[in-house]
Amino acid sequence: SYVLTQPPSVSVAPGQTARITCGEKNIGSKGVHWYQQKPGQAPVLVVYDDSDRPSGVPERFSGSNSGDTATLTIGRVEAGDEADYYCQVWDSSIDHVVFGGGTKVTVL
Amino acid sequence: EVQLVESGGGLVQPGGSLRLSCAASGFTFSTYSMNWVRQAPGKGLEWVSYISSTGSLIYYADSVKGRFTISRDNARNSLYLQMESLRDADTAVYYCAREGSATALNFWGQGTRVNVSS
Numbered sequence: 001s002y003v004l005t006q007p008p009s010v011s012v013a014p015g016q017t018a019r020i021t022c023g024e025k026n027i028g029s030k031g032v033h034w035y036q037q038k039p040g041q042a043p044v045l046v047v048y049d050d051s052d053r054p055s056g057v058p059e060r061f062s063g064s065n066s067g068d069t070a071t072l073t074i075g076r077v078e079a080g081d082e083a084d085y086y087c088q089v090w091d092s093s094i095d096h097v098v099f100g101g102g103t104k105v106t107v108l
Numbered sequence: 109e110v111q112l113v114e115s116g117g118g119l120v121q122p123g124g125s126l127r128l129s130c131a132a133s134g135f136t137f138s139t140y141s142m143n144w145v146r147q148a149p150g151k152g153l154e155w156v157s158y159i160s161s162t163g164s165l166i167y168y169a170d171s172v173k174g175r176f177t178i179s180r181d182n183a184r185n186s187l188y189l190q191m192e193s194l195r196d197a198d199t200a201v202y203y204c205a206r207e208g209s210a211t212a213l214n215f216w217g218q219g220t221r222v223n224v225s226s
Contacts, residue, residue: 031210031211031212033210033211033212033213035153035213037153041218042203042216042217042218042219043145043153043203043205043213043216044216045208045212045213045214048208048209048210048212048214049209049210049212052209052210054214084152086152086153088153088212088213089211090211095158095167096155096167096169097143097145097155097158097211097213098155099145099152099153099154099155100152101152102152102153
């Protein structure tokens, strides 16, 4: 079964680019989804199926997925992007939703 | 506007039971698969259970299998989670979430808090 590995934290200066990775062997064969969660709020989908954005999500949020690593990229980071970010896949071998452990993004 | 509103959380003793509800509005509930996801205090997201649009397919996380039962009433636009034999480790905020494109969870409720404690 899948175990999705994310770095616990990422720090980035305003205006720079943040990259959050999600690792698992052959994750490139899966569709990966990314969620943003701010303190005290429910998660919000920001990227689905590797690189698609729901309506209303800024173009600054983008995703990629190849080989053993999926990546969420946040361009021109703003203070409001400070949040926890989770990757997620559907593991069809066991019919389970699987989440990564989450990455806390801090805007310096 | 899509809305998911959870209810039914509260304080319960270990070994007790609780039934969570999720009221859906703003979309055709009967055509969407639904999930329950929980988050223990200070921890990450943990998937709990899935139910298909008709209720014919149901899956559970190993941590709750045999203790929790997911169900839905499409006539009432409602999703449920019956929780039995509750443990301290079940303490969490429980979210209902709608499945959209490609198995992504594209709408979430605000959650209901369950506290298992003596």
